[in-house]
Amino acid sequence: MDERVITAMLPYFQVAFFNPSSPYAPAVAVRRAYEAAKESIARQIGGKADELVMTAGATESVNLAIHQAAGHVIVAATEHHSVLRAAQTKDHTILDVDEHGRVSLDHLRRAIRPDTELISIALANNEIGTIQPLRDIAAMIKEIRIERRAQGNSTRLLLHSDASQGVGQLDIHVARLGVDLLTLNAAKMYGPKQVGLLWASSQVVLRPLLAGGGQEHGVRSGTENVAGVIGFERALTLVSDRRESEVQRLETLKEAMRKELTAAFPDAVLSGHPKHQLAGHLHISFAHLDAERVLFALESRGVLVATGSACAANKGTRSHVLEAIGMSPEVADGSLRITFGHLSSSENTALASRAIIEEVKREYERMHR
Amino acid sequence: MSKVYVGMSGGVDSSLTAALLVEQGYDVTGVYMKNWTQDLPGMKCPWADDLADAKRVAVQLGIDFKVFDFETEYKQKVVNYMIDEYQKGRTPNPDIMCNQEVKFKLFLEAALDDGADYIATGHYASVENGQLKMAKDANKDQTYFLYRVTGDALTKTLFPLGGYTKPDVREMAKARGLYTADKKDSQGICFVGQIGIRDFLSQYVEQVPGDVIDRVSGKILGRHDGAIFYTLGQRHGLDIGGGLPYYVVGKDMAKNEVYVTTDLNDENLWKEEIRLSALHWINEAPAEGMYDIRVRHRSRLIRAGLVYDNDKLVLKLDDAERAVTPGQSVVIYDKEVCIGGGIVI
Numbered sequence: 001m002d003e004r005v006i007t008a009m010l011p012y013f014q015v016a017f018f019n020p021s022s023p024y025a026p027a028v029a030v031r032r033a034y035e036a037a038k039e040s041i042a043r044q045i046g047g048k049a050d051e052l053v054m055t056a057g058a059t060e061s062v063n064l065a066i067h068q069a070a071g072h073v074i075v076a077a078t079e080h081h082s083v084l085r086a087a088q089t090k091d092h093t094i095l096d097v098d099e100h101g102r103v104s105l106d107h108l109r110r111a112i113r114p115d116t117e118l119i120s121i122a123l124a125n126n127e128i129g130t131i132q133p134l135r136d137i138a139a140m141i142k143e144i145r146i147e148r149r150a151q152g153n154s155t156r157l158l159l160h161s162d163a164s165q166g167v168g169q170l171d172i173h174v175a176r177l178g179v180d181l182l183t184l185n186a187a188k189m190y191g192p193k194q195v196g197l198l199w200a201s202s203q204v205v206l207r208p209l210l211a212g213g214g215q216e217h218g219v220r221s222g223t224e225n226v227a228g229v230i231g232f233e234r235a236l237t238l239v240s241d242r243r244e245s246e247v248q249r250l251e252t253l254k255e256a257m258r259k260e261l262t263a264a265f266p267d268a269v270l271s272g273h274p275k276h277q278l279a280g281h282l283h284i285s286f287a288h289l290d291a292e293r294v295l296f297a298l299e300s301r302g303v304l305v306a307t308g309s310a311c312a313a314n315k316g317t318r319s320h321v322l323e324a325i326g327m328s329p330e331v332a333d334g335s336l337r338i339t340f341g342h343l344s345s346s347e348n349t350a351l352a353s354r355a356i357i358e359e360v361k362r363e364y365e366r367m368h369r
Numbered sequence: 370m371s372k373v374y375v376g377m378s379g380g381v382d383s384s385l386t387a388a389l390l391v392e393q394g395y396d397v398t399g400v401y402m403k404n405w406t407q408d409l410p411g412m413k414c415p416w417a418d419d420l421a422d423a424k425r426v427a428v429q430l431g432i433d434f435k436v437f438d439f440e441t442e443y444k445q446k447v448v449n450y451m452i453d454e455y456q457k458g459r460t461p462n463p464d465i466m467c468n469q470e471v472k473f474k475l476f477l478e479a480a481l482d483d484g485a486d487y488i489a490t491g492h493y494a495s496v497e498n499g500q501l502k503m504a505k506d507a508n509k510d511q512t513y514f515l516y517r518v519t520g521d522a523l524t525k526t527l528f529p530l531g532g533y534t535k536p537d538v539r540e541m542a543k544a545r546g547l548y549t550a551d552k553k554d555s556q557g558i559c560f561v562g563q564i565g566i567r568d569f570l571s572q573y574v575e576q577v578p579g580d581v582i583d584r585v586s587g588k589i590l591g592r593h594d595g596a597i598f599y600t601l602g603q604r605h606g607l608d609i610g611g612g613l614p615y616y617v618v619g620k621d622m623a624k625n626e627v628y629v630t631t632d633l634n635d636e637n638l639w640k641e642e643i644r645l646s647a648l649h650w651i652n653e654a655p656a657e658g659m660y661d662i663r664v665r666h667r668s669r670l671i672r673a674g675l676v677y678d679n680d681k682l683v684l685k686l687d688d689a690e691r692a693v694t695p696g697q698s699v700v701i702y703d704k705e706v707c708i709g710g711g712i713v714i
Binding site (some may be wrong): 174292293296297300366 | 421424425427429431439548
């Protein structure tokens with residue numbers, strides 16, 4: 001977490017610990033601070049404060065977004081498990097993606113049925129960093145709405161996007177994206193865990209997942225997570241302020257590592273869209289390598305990366321994202337997911353590149369001895 | 370260079386075992402035996418973490434690492450045996466069965482098939498000329514659990530930790546910077562872990578309440594929730610309030626009755642003669658005579674006269690021993706050599 005986020009949150013655990021629903025003056029002050037934080041968040045994403053539902057993270061937001069749909073739901077194959085599993089509780093279609101992980105507008109149009117109510121597509125993928133053509137999708141959905149009206153079909157068609165992964169790197173203005181529902185997560189922007197939000201345009205009627213005291217306009221009961229939401233606001237403000245320069249910086253770091261790794265291993269496979277990829281995401285696969293061994297070797301050198309599969313023995317837990325882009329198991333099992341962020345510098349990136357090259361080489365040598 | 374397959378559980382003992390063998394110049398492959406992966410109520414099975422830790426150490430050592438899946442066999446040979454024995458009113462020792470059937474049989478066979486010359490484990494024991502010998506650390510010695518291993522298997526087995534104490538092992542693991550150097554030791558039967566045998570058994574057997582009866586007076590003192598859950602000498606878990614503590618001195622599985630007493634000297638609690646069946650000898654059967662025996666892991670060695678009675682064995686003790694429990698093993702030693710043993714009738 002960003003130090004400044006922690007500093008902003010601390011008073012709300014201590015001196016200003018009051019329940020914002022309480023009637024006395026110090027609690028009213030807490031309520032005002034909470035509402036001001038929501039106002040600021042809403043302003044930054046181009047919505048209104050009363051269109052926000054604060055949640056315990058993106059998983060809850062996604063569930064809330066999908067829960068309101070009564071009819072058919074379409075989700076992309078590369079969506080986060082929270083989206084896929086929530087969609088499985090509905091009549092749903094899982095939309096294929098291309099080799100870069102992008103949704104095709106044609107395929108989407110064909111998947112839309114007269115009773116389709118919701119399309120949920122993440123702004124950017126958490127594994128391979130592919131950015132979806134969300135504005136084009138939104139434009140197409142507008143056309144379909146017009147067609148539906150002309151045909152006398154009164155079924156609404158909504159677009160939800162989990163934009164958690166894009167915050168700090170992409171524009172998340174709801175009107176510019178053209179979405180009806182948007183999920184965000186504080187933990188993905190150097191804010192606290194277990195704090196998220198769902199923005200829903202005033203036309204959408206959300207159905208609560210929890211029964212209770214009726215907080216958040218009756219949609220999300222439970223005493224407000226005041227410190228968490230204060231932290232969310234601070235984190236969002238901080239990442240938004242430095243977005244443009246940070247994107248360029250991360251892009252430069254990634255490019256430097258990409259060059260080093262591909263020079264050392266010309267056969268390595270890069271995944272994610274070559275143009276439409278998050279600045280901080282590098283996904284690289286070394287065929288036949290056991291990436292988990294490389295992960296363990298790197299962690300002992302202070303370089304922390306993720307892999308494309310869980311335990312080697314844990315059959316069946318290979319990444320569904322890599323499967324969706326058509327990657328073969330022997331390539332997927334040799335995948336490293338490398339992300340860059342605020343703590344990345346050209347110095348530690350160079351060190352990390354060297355460490356990765358050495359450890360991958362060591363693995364290949366061990367395999368061939 | 371001899372090829373050794375080391376059973377790596379993700380604990381400090383087997384981690385150091387692998388490290389020592391690498392230093393001794395063996396061509397070492399780490400193997401995680403996947404025996405049990407199920408979560409139990411109130412306990413998440415740590416197998417995936419243990420596997421990751423074993424693999425971390427293998428990577429540190431730069432050795433190959435494999436996973437051998439024995440889950441089906443383990444369930445059949447160890448877990449089912451254990452449940453059967455409890456259902457017969459006995460108190461089995463699944464760790465001994467695991468060594469006999471899985472580690473020194475299935476694992477050994479699979480390793481040899483895969484090209485190994487030897488297997489190794491992190492047991493505290495030694496092998497010399499095909500004989501099983503007690504470890505240097507008398508407090509950690511694990512020969513009790515190994516008495517049903519065959520002599521043939523032992524000729525293919527290395528126990529590098531036999532000459533070290535547990536504190537030595539911790540220190541050596543730390544000195545080598547092994548990832549698992551400070552990892553807490555697992556306790557008891559690996560898969561039952563901290564939840565206890567009672568909770569584990571409740572998953573497989575119906576809980577049928579019955580009477581707790583005073584063995585001497587025949588008076589009903591209270592109720593228990595299944596005779597299967599009680600074992601000889603047990604004091605805790607009896608729901609009888611007040612007064613002196615009661616001890617289990619017997620049970621009748623057919624009647625589902627548990628017999629107890631407050632008399633610490635009750636004749637059923639103490640035995641001067643132990644009868645064993647299912648005898649197993651690592652090499653040759655011993656001649657009749659005086660030997661040292663151990664009636665449970667880490668208990669002191671006691672002198673006993675050994676006499677055969679057909680396929681059974683009778684052990685005559687100088688002093689009566691407390692709570693020698695049917696289903697448990699008695700292991701027989703000739704000085705520091707573990708020669709075998711049998712199961713209490």
